[in-house]
Amino acid sequence: MYPDSKHLTEKFQNSIQEIKSSYGELTLSVKKEELVSLCHYLHDDPEMSFDHITDICSLDFPEDEERFEMVYMFYSIPWKHRIRIKARISEEDCTIDSISSIWKGANFMEREVYDMMGIRFNHHPDMRRIMMPEDFEGYPLRKDFPTEGKGWRSTFEFLPGR
Amino acid sequence: MAGIKGDNVTKEVAIGGQHIETPHETRPVLRREEFLLNMGPQHPSTHGVLRVVLDLEGERIVKATPDLGYLHRGVEKLAELETYNQIIPLTDRLDYVCSMTNNYAFVRSVEKLLELQIPERAEYIRTLVAEMMRISGHLFWLGTQALDIGAMTVFFFTFREREEILDMFEELCGARLTMTYYRIGGLDRDLTEGIIARLKKFIKEFPKKIKEYNTLIQNNRIWISRTRDVAVISGKDAVNFGLTGPSLRGSGVNYDIRKDEPYGVYDRLDWEVPLGQNGDTYDRYWIRILEMVQSARMIEQILDKLPSGPILADHPMVVLPKKDLVMSDMESLIHHFLVASKGFDAPKGEVYCGTEVPKGELGFYIYSTGGNRPYRLKIRPPSFIHMGAFDYMARGYMISDIITIFGTYDIVMGECDR
DSSP states (O other): OOOHHHHHHTTTTEEEEEEEEETTEEEEEEGGGHHHHHHHHHHTTTTOOOEEEEEEEEOTTSSSSOOOEEEEEEEEEETTTTEEEEEEEOTTEEEEEETTTTTTTTTHHHHHHHHHOEEETTTTTTTTOSSOOOOOOOOOOOSOOTTTTOOOOGTTTTSSOO | OOSSOOOOOOSOOEEETTTTTOSSSSOOOOOOEEEEEEOSSSOOSSTTTTEEEEEEEEEEEEEEEEOOTTTTTHHHHHTSOOOOHHHHHHHHTSTTTTEEEEEEHHHHHHHHTOOOOOOOHHHHHHHHHHHHHHHHHHHHHHHHHHHHHOOOOOHHHHHHHHHHHHHHHHHHHSOSSSOOOEEETTSSSOHHHHHHHHHHHHHHHHHHHHHHHHHTTTHHHHHHHHTSSSSSHHHHHHHHHTTHHHHTTTTOOOOOOHHHHHOTTTGGOOHHHHHHEEEESHHHHHHHHHHHHHHHHHHHHHHHHOOSOOOOOSSSTSSSOHHHHHHHHHHHHHHHIIIIIIIOOOOEEEEEEEEETTTTTEEEEEEEEESOOOOOEEEEOOHHHHTTTHHHHHHSGGGHHHHHHHHHHOOHHHHHOO
């Protein structure tokens, strides 16, 4: 189930680029500059009440002009509806504003996106890698990252055959 | 003369042979400094490989920084290279304590993408097995949490019943840990009469067993003092952090996907969602106990209502043919080979599907550009999300509480790190 998007689209008509509904799910694409104000509205407005953050992830489309796509998923416990927000990011300016000040749970999720896809979050309180070691090079979930890895493992001195 | 650290000594002190005048006031020497403690990753109670860097002031936790990734195996990257059917065994390795519920969550999201209709009997059995797994998962939690806190007998008691459930799973699908029982479009095998009889006997005796566990710890002073008011989180904060499952419901927030977005046959059964009040570990213990009671109630109803019929959807492009036919019929063997190796083409689109597993909401987000494998598969594991609230929930408690605090989420690091 998803919310009535009419009021939402009217309020953010200049920043919403696309509205899509499929499989009973509503997806809004917005400009990345407008993301935080939209998120504030989704969280605070009583009609929306998206108090629960479900997940944040990212997609990589290497052929596209704006290569990365951020995907935010929220759930409203009082209204029992879901929404998905998307924002595109270019490789040259690989940053987006953090929403961890609205949902505290976004802190870890954004760190994971940074670790796996290399997208940096402005105003994030603790922008560090989360799964990979600090000195790991590259971002494993990018489509151009080789499945076998980048040879980092072979630099281990303790491995035989070096 | 300039004072030394821990000023106002009680008697004359000589440092390096130098005589220091004694101040008039007499107070004991105190050293005040913060202490950094690395806990894990190989500590026996860190549930696998969790490392926590603790900033301590005396024995009190000032800050707790979890360091994840010791079990990271790149499951999401691997999934981009496998066909949908081949991903099912990968999901077993996420939450290896409750592997079937991972299978369920994944196959449900693929079925949502394919808009596949599942036969009635398969839906009933799926729900039945998921609830058996929930009992098994909660028994595992109760035993290990009590063991971590220092009570060993509970562990022996809960594992006795868990063993019985695992034996039934072994009879059902031949495996006890990584079961890969669910299939896209249905199930691997049907229930046997033997399992149904064993299950009925188990369910009949289970309330007495729960009473036994409670007798051991319900009013146990040590258990109460080590769990009550430990790892407290308010409902508002729990929602804001994205907590789900018993960790959220312990704080009194009524969010259960089985009720809110019913799947399987949950909407056809009579059951309730237990809620806590204080949001502490003691409440979460009760939530899990009551959830086991509800699961047993559901299993009983399913066994009464179980309809006959097929256990796989009628969709030859997606589901595998029957095993006995594969062994005897050439066409079926070719069919099996094609579905197993080449897979099936999913439509273009994206879906998110959340499932209520014993630990919370396990969700799969699939982005498909067509073809036989996902373009991107994102897993929303409850354990990882819960670790985001760890620092918040641990601050101010004593170092001895830290074991209780990460036990309270029922974390499994395989799922957390993926």
